[in-house]
Amino acid sequence: MNQRQSLAVVVPAYNEGEGLHAFHARLAPVLDGLDLDSRVIYVDDGSKDDTWAVMQALAASDPRVATLRLSRNFGKELAMTAGLDYADADAVVVIDADLQDPPEIIAQFVERWREGYDVVYGTRAERHGESWLKKATAAMFYRFIGRISPTPIPADTGDFRLLGRRAHQALKGLRERHRFMKGLFAWVGFRQVALVYQRDPRHAGTSKFNYWKLWNFAIEGITSFSAAPLKLATYVGVLTALVAFGFGLWVVGKAIVFGDPVRGYPSLMAVMLFLGGVQLMALGVIGEYLGRLFMESKQRPLYLLDVVEPARHDREPPLPGA
Missing domain, CATH: 1.10.287 (Helix Hairpins)
Incomplete structure (x- = not known):
């Protein structure tokens, strides 16, 4: 008999303790409905609130959950990298914990992946809950970098996507320190397809990206993928x-x-x-x-791990009498 295919969901989080329970409550039924051996990898990017405690509680209640804690706040790009490095599955999904990207779309990602696509990325038709200035500047940035970069970077597309195994392995081989993940996802190539969806407002908490951080993020993307x-x-x-x-x-x-x-x-x-x-x-x-x-x-390490707690399904069985 053929072994069932596996799926890993990487969820980077920074100060998202307020909304993680709601996020997992929506993610778990989606994974239950998939004919895949599923894992969820929560990555705590040096949060200052109770994010790590909530992650541990989720791991205690769901044996599919693994948790990583970085030694400090390295930023979302490196938190994603840590989760992607840890993941070992036939397909890997990256999704934020703020519920702006609906977990229910993962089932459609899996369908397109099974059709033969190596990368399925979510393209936002609407960005609900965001100011007109943020929408306008984001649209300008994506169109600007799309014109100047030799690597075609999809417009209105964030980090929410599925990577097949060979695209995932290729991405793990890119170890540059200044990481613009949207560009790296596009750079690996292979067969890619867009899936259009409506982006929801943030469920809880506030965005960790102010306009200064977004400006620096834009400079990072431009200098990383264009001369x-x-x-x-x-x-x-x-x-x-x-x-x-x-x-x-x-x-x-x-x-x-x-x-x-x-x-x-x-x-x-x-x-x-x-x-x-x-x-x-x-x-x-x-x-x-x-x-x-x-x-x-x-040549410094991209990140440092403080704690790694694998999913209970992945842990070694206890020795007799232990």
């Missing part, structure tokens, strides 16, 4: 040099023909400030890429 800013700095520098050279010829020619009275302080300052601004901007862009090279060269 366009460097090229832009080069083009601006060349154009500025040509304009400055032409202006210099004009100044020399004017002085030869008409003389050179001591005037022109405003224009001189304007030119100096303009050139200085362009140079600083170019240095800033170069610095962003250089800083990433510096961090990659250190």
Whole structure:
């Protein structure tokens, strides 16, 4: 007889203790309805609330639950990476714990995977519960990075997706420190398909991403998957040099023909400030890429685990008399 296929659900969480019980209450029936050996891997990203205690309670009540606790807050991208590294299944689903991504969609992910797709990703038709500014900036970011990146990154698509085994194994081989997971998911390629769904409002708590963090996240994605800013700095520098050279010829020619009275302080300052601004901007862009090279060269571990508690089904059976 053929062995049943397996599914692992990776759930990174940071200060999500308030909503984890509700999340698991919706996830568990979905897994019960699938003809798969299922596991749930909760990853506590150094939470400051009772997230870890709630995860342990879920593990005690459901033998399918495994829990990981990072030694500190490493960020969502690395918490996802920890869960994906730990997972060992024929298919792996990544989903947030805030119930904005409905767990019920996982059954449709599995259907498409069984049709032969290696990656099934959720594309948001609507983003309920989010401000118009966040929706607008997110739409601008996805379309911008889609134009400048040689890797096609799907628009309006988050981390909610299913990875088949070979896509999952390929992703585990990417060990870069600055991790823009949406780009890495797309970079591995294979057969990918979108599944459109309605994104719900957050069930409990508040978003951990403010606009400053989202801005840095956007810079991370752009610099990780495109050299366009460097090229832009080069083009601006060349154009500025040509304009400055032409202006210099004009100044020399004017002085030869008409003389050179001591005037022109405003224009001189304007030119100096303009050139200085362009140079600083170019240095800033170069610095962003250089800083990433510096961090990659250190070869530090991506994350550190504090506690690992496997699912009860995965634990070694007790010795006789133990």
